[in-house]
Amino acid sequence: MPADTSGPHPEGALEQLALLRTAEGAAALELATSLHTAGVDVLAGLDRLRATVGAELAGPAWGYARLRVRARPVFGADADRLFLTTDTLEQAGRPELAARRAARLLAAGGDEVDSVADLGCAAGTDTIALARAGASVLAVDVDPLARELTAANVEALGLADRVWVVAGDAVELVAAARGGEVANCAAAVLDPARRAGGRRLLDPDRWSPPWSTVVDLLDRVPVTAVKVAPGLDHDRVPEGVEAEWVSVRGSIVEALLWGRAVSSVWRRATVVQDGxxxxxxxxxxxxxxxxxxxxxxxxxxxxxxxPAVIRSGLVSLAAAELEATLVDPTIAYLTSDAPADSPWVTSYRVDEVLPFNLKKLKALLRSRGVGRVTVKKRGSAIEPEELARQLRGPGESSATVVVTRVAGKPTALVCGLP
Ligand SMILES: C[S@@+](CC[C@H](N)C(=O)[O-])C[C@H]1O[C@@H](n2cnc3c(N)ncnc32)[C@H](O)[C@@H]1O
Incomplete structure (x- = not known):
C-alpha cells in the first residue's frame, strides 16, 4: 500500500523514510514522481514500481512522490527534492514568505545573531529559509519523523552543514531561556501546531506549544518571530510586540508576532499582489x-x-487615504466618490442601493438584463452562493450584489450594472 503519510505516523514511517534516502530509494522516488506526473493511476503506478524497485520501496515511494507533485505549485523546483508528509505539507508556509520572515529576523538581529532556533521545525521549511538567509539553525521538534524529514530536506537542498536537528521540547527550552537566548541561540522562530485530529484549534492555549510559551518566548528572546492564527484576538498581542497580517492575492496567508527587537510598529498589514x-x-x-x-x-x-488591512485593524488608515467613510460603524465596507487605485481595497461602482428584498432585487436585475450575479456579503446571514443561484436569470450581463448593513439596516448594493 502507498505510505499513509498523515499523522499520527503509521508504523514503520521512520524506516520507510530511511529507505527512501538511500540511492535505491532516490531512484524509486524519481520513477514514482515521473509516474505521478504522467497521471498514471495508483494501481498501475504501484504495479510498475513493484516490478522495477521491489515491493518494499514501491508504497513509500508512491506516497512521497504524490506529495512532491502536490507541493510543486508552492515549492517550485525544490518540491521534487523535498520529503513531506500530508501533515507537514499542510503546516508548511509559502517559501517566499518564509524567506521574507527569515530576512527580517536576521536583519533585526544584526551581527549579534548567527544562530536561530526553529522551535518546532516539522519538515523544515522555515529551517531551510533561515539557512538560505545565512543563519546557522538549530532545528528542534518533539516528533521524531519531523526531525528526520528536516534532516532529509536540508541534506537534499545542500544546507546540512548549517543545520543541527535535535530532539527537544520547546516549552522547556523557552522556560529555560536566559540573557535573550534560547537553546544558546540569539534568535528564534516559533510556529506552534494549531491543528489536532484534522481540526483547527481556535483556543491558543491548546496550541502546541501553547500560548503561554508564545508569550514567554516574546518576553525572553527579543529577536523572535512567532507564527499565529490569523484570527488571533488583538487583546492577546503583548505590549511592544508588532502584529503583522499577510495576504496574498486577497486571502490571508499568515499572521505574525515579532519580538521586541524586531518590532517597529504597532500593527502591519502586508498585501502581496501579482502585477x-x-x-x-x-x-x-x-x-x-x-x-x-x-x-x-x-x-x-x-x-x-x-483582509490583511481588516484583520490588522487598519481600515481607518485606508479610509483616510481614500477620503472614504464606513457604510456602517460595524462593517468593514468603505464608500467614497471615486474608485481607488490602491492595494488596500477593491472598488465597485455602486449603481443602486435598496433595502434587502429578494423579489425587488430579482426584478431590478431582470429589468437591467443581468443573468449572472456575484454576491458578496458582510454583516448578513445570507449564503452568497445560494443567493447568486436565486438571482440567476436569462440576461446576458453580469453584476455584483453586495449584501450588508447600511446604518444598521439590511441593504443590497448593486454594483457594476451594464
Ligand atoms: C506548525 S508545525 C511547524 C511548521 C514549520 N514551521 C514549517 O514551516 O514547516 C509545528 C511543529 O511543532 C512541533 N511541536 C509541537 N509542540 C512542540 C513542542 N512542545 N516542542 C517542540 N516541537 C513541538 C510539531 O511536532 C510540529 O512539527
Whole structure:
C-alpha cells in the first residue's frame, strides 16, 4: 500500500523514510514522481514500481512522490527534492514568505545573531529559509519523523552543514531561556501546531506549544518571530510586540508576532499582489491604534478592504487615504466618490442601493438584463452562493450584489450594472 503519510505516523514511517534516502530509494522516488506526473493511476503506478524497485520501496515511494507533485505549485523546483508528509505539507508556509520572515529576523538581529532556533521545525521549511538567509539553525521538534524529514530536506537542498536537528521540547527550552537566548541561540522562530485530529484549534492555549510559551518566548528572546492564527484576538498581542497580517492575492496567508527587537510598529498589514512586474508586497503600518473610520452615507463607489488591512485593524488608515467613510460603524465596507487605485481595497461602482428584498432585487436585475450575479456579503446571514443561484436569470450581463448593513439596516448594493 502507498505510505499513509498523515499523522499520527503509521508504523514503520521512520524506516520507510530511511529507505527512501538511500540511492535505491532516490531512484524509486524519481520513477514514482515521473509516474505521478504522467497521471498514471495508483494501481498501475504501484504495479510498475513493484516490478522495477521491489515491493518494499514501491508504497513509500508512491506516497512521497504524490506529495512532491502536490507541493510543486508552492515549492517550485525544490518540491521534487523535498520529503513531506500530508501533515507537514499542510503546516508548511509559502517559501517566499518564509524567506521574507527569515530576512527580517536576521536583519533585526544584526551581527549579534548567527544562530536561530526553529522551535518546532516539522519538515523544515522555515529551517531551510533561515539557512538560505545565512543563519546557522538549530532545528528542534518533539516528533521524531519531523526531525528526520528536516534532516532529509536540508541534506537534499545542500544546507546540512548549517543545520543541527535535535530532539527537544520547546516549552522547556523557552522556560529555560536566559540573557535573550534560547537553546544558546540569539534568535528564534516559533510556529506552534494549531491543528489536532484534522481540526483547527481556535483556543491558543491548546496550541502546541501553547500560548503561554508564545508569550514567554516574546518576553525572553527579543529577536523572535512567532507564527499565529490569523484570527488571533488583538487583546492577546503583548505590549511592544508588532502584529503583522499577510495576504496574498486577497486571502490571508499568515499572521505574525515579532519580538521586541524586531518590532517597529504597532500593527502591519502586508498585501502581496501579482502585477505586470511580478509580485509586490505593499505594507500599511500604524505606530498606535488608529481607531475607527467615520461613518457616512453610501456614495458612488464601494471599497472592500483587503483582509490583511481588516484583520490588522487598519481600515481607518485606508479610509483616510481614500477620503472614504464606513457604510456602517460595524462593517468593514468603505464608500467614497471615486474608485481607488490602491492595494488596500477593491472598488465597485455602486449603481443602486435598496433595502434587502429578494423579489425587488430579482426584478431590478431582470429589468437591467443581468443573468449572472456575484454576491458578496458582510454583516448578513445570507449564503452568497445560494443567493447568486436565486438571482440567476436569462440576461446576458453580469453584476455584483453586495449584501450588508447600511446604518444598521439590511441593504443590497448593486454594483457594476451594464
Ligand atoms: C506548525 S508545525 C511547524 C511548521 C514549520 N514551521 C514549517 O514551516 O514547516 C509545528 C511543529 O511543532 C512541533 N511541536 C509541537 N509542540 C512542540 C513542542 N512542545 N516542542 C517542540 N516541537 C513541538 C510539531 O511536532 C510540529 O512539527
Amino acid at each position: 505586470p512586474a511580478g509580485r509586490t508586497a505593499h505594507e500599511l503600518t500604524a505606530d498606535a491604534d488608529p481607531g475607527h473610520a467615520p461613518t457616512g452615507p453610501v456614495r458612488g463607489w464601494l471599497h472592500e478592504p483587503d
